[in-house]
Amino acid sequence: MNLKLVVWRQAGPQDKGRAVTYEARDISEHMSFLEMLDVVNEGLLSKGEEPIAFDSDCREGICGMCSLVINGVAHGPERGTATCQLHMRKFKDGDTITIEPWKARAFPVVRDLTVDRSAFDRIVQAGGFVSVNTGNAPDANAVPVPKTVADLAMDAAQCIGCGACVAQCKNASAMLFVAAKVSHLALLPQGQPEKQRRVLDMVARMDSEGFGNCTNQYECEAVCPKSISSSFIARMNREYLAASAARQPERREEGGY
Amino acid sequence: MRLSLSSIVKKSIMAVTGLALCGFVLAHMAGNLQIFLGQDALNAYAAKLQHLGPFLWLMRIGLLVCFVAHIVTAALLTVENRLARPSPYLHQATVKATFASRTLPMTGLIVLGFLIYHLAHFTFKLTHPEHAHLSDALGRHDVYSMVVLSFREWPVSVAYVAAMVPLCLHLSHGAASLFQTLGLRHERYQPAIRCAARGFALLILAGNSSIPLAVLVGAVKLPGGA
Numbered sequence: 001m002n003l004k005l006v007v008w009r010q011a012g013p014q015d016k017g018r019a020v021t022y023e024a025r026d027i028s029e030h031m032s033f034l035e036m037l038d039v040v041n042e043g044l045l046s047k048g049e050e051p052i053a054f055d056s057d058c059r060e061g062i063c064g065m066c067s068l069v070i071n072g073v074a075h076g077p078e079r080g081t082a083t084c085q086l087h088m089r090k091f092k093d094g095d096t097i098t099i100e101p102w103k104a105r106a107f108p109v110v111r112d113l114t115v116d117r118s119a120f121d122r123i124v125q126a127g128g129f130v131s132v133n134t135g136n137a138p139d140a141n142a143v144p145v146p147k148t149v150a151d152l153a154m155d156a157a158q159c160i161g162c163g164a165c166v167a168q169c170k171n172a173s174a175m176l177f178v179a180a181k182v183s184h185l186a187l188l189p190q191g192q193p194e195k196q197r198r199v200l201d202m203v204a205r206m207d208s209e210g211f212g213n214c215t216n217q218y219e220c221e222a223v224c225p226k227s228i229s230s231s232f233i234a235r236m237n238r239e240y241l242a243a244s245a246a247r248q249p250e251r252r253e254e255g256g257y
Numbered sequence: 258m259r260l261s262l263s264s265i266v267k268k269s270i271m272a273v274t275g276l277a278l279c280g281f282v283l284a285h286m287a288g289n290l291q292i293f294l295g296q297d298a299l300n301a302y303a304a305k306l307q308h309l310g311p312f313l314w315l316m317r318i319g320l321l322v323c324f325v326a327h328i329v330t331a332a333l334l335t336v337e338n339r340l341a342r343p344s345p346y347l348h349q350a351t352v353k354a355t356f357a358s359r360t361l362p363m364t365g366l367i368v369l370g371f372l373i374y375h376l377a378h379f380t381f382k383l384t385h386p387e388h389a390h391l392s393d394a395l396g397r398h399d400v401y402s403m404v405v406l407s408f409r410e411w412p413v414s415v416a417y418v419a420a421m422v423p424l425c426l427h428l429s430h431g432a433a434s435l436f437q438t439l440g441l442r443h444e445r446y447q448p449a450i451r452c453a454a455r456g457f458a459l460l461i462l463a464g465n466s467s468i469p470l471a472v473l474v475g476a477v478k479l480p481g482g483a
Contacts, residue, residue, distance in 0.1 A: 171337075217354035
């Protein structure tokens with residue numbers, strides 16, 4: 001199949017960027033979207049042009065590295081799928097495909113279609129963890145977790161941090177990502193001791209990174225490659241409001257060991 | 258631009274003031290629908306409201322606080338949201354966001370514009386002073402005749418009915434959205450909440466529009482039958 005690609009090219013974070021049109025010829029419908037781009041890049045390289053920069057790593061839909069807004073939809077037209085698992089059979093011969101990077105103030109473009117998603121890392125560093133004292137590993141079943149709760153926590157834990165939720169949100173809000181991280185830990189017994197501080201710190205970090213605010217349109221859950229539900233956003237709102245109301249003042253550490 | 262309030266606190270302010278305003282819109286409509294009970298019922302209701310004394314002022318101040326908080330917070334949130342994506346996509350697409358949710362700031366602005374007109378019309382009596390100072394047989398302010406005479410002018414009636422459409426859209430998203438923002442969501446009740454919000458919005462549209470339409474078609478007449 002032959003396609004016309006309209007691709008966002010941007011030399012670096014300071015460059016204004018522009019759309020450039022390329023022809024993609026003799027593309028197999030069995031190729032993944034990224035393999036199609038590899039073919040286009042081979043062509044560009046053979047002509048001595050700069051190849052299109054895009055992110056990818058595992059190419060099996062589990063790492064969260066690939067991105068791309070394809071015809072205005074993050075990860076393209078297939079639901080519950082990352083770009084690397086999107087195949088060209090979803091398109092028709094002669095289609096024009098617009099390919100853009102995630103666009104958000106909090107995700108500055110590095111080059112072409114690659115963006116800097118370290119804002120997500122900083123949100124996780126703010127509280128998306130469980131502190132564990134060193135020592136012997138505890139017995140796996142010592143802390144009982146009901147099956148339904150474990151399943152729900154796993155649904156949230158599926159988040160691969162790709163940032164599609166931010167890319168698709170009309171307000172570039174990171175609420176689905178943060179909600180998934182907060183919910184995953186808040187549901188489990190191991191997450192309880194740091195539950196209040198976690199949600200307050202992660203939301204504060206999210207706000208300071210310059211993401212927008214959620215307007216409950218649920219575009220995020222529609223494009224999430226892991227189909228994470230927006231019900232986790234309600235759960236985070238609940239956790240946040242409860243933590244704001246109930247949080248005890250921090251005690252100053254005194255004395256020592 | 259960001260106040261020290263967090264995004265979730267600002268959204269909660271939207272939700273709580275929005276809920277209070279939903280209550281006001283419903284009570285306002287229920288009061289006004291007494292026009293169908295006749296001149297005496299509506300004028301008696303209006304006189305009763307006027308004689309609430311300090312409670313009336315408590316209600317007015319509460320309402321004003323809700324309106325101002327709702328509008329100011331909405332403006333802050335909207336500016337932050339615009340700043341969060343400085344350059345828009347070349348190809349814009351929507352997967353599942355509803356029309357009502359995408360037009361929320363716009364319908365809010367239209368409703369605000371209508372509200373200013375509505376206050377100038379019936380509260381401050383600036384647009385139709387000739388109908389505004391009538392009295393009924395008991396010496397009460399004749400709200401009934403003021404409304405009937407105003408709505409007999411078709412451009413006024415059309416403006417009122419037309420303004421209820423963006424209000425309906427605004428409510429249909431907002432009334433469901435506020436539960437999500439306050440964290441009141443459970444998959445078992447979610448479809449019911451969404452249905453109830455749409456039903457509420459349609460009820461407001463139908464109830465409020467029925468008054469100017471009833472006057473226009475002559476179903477609601479002046480006391481003498483004119």
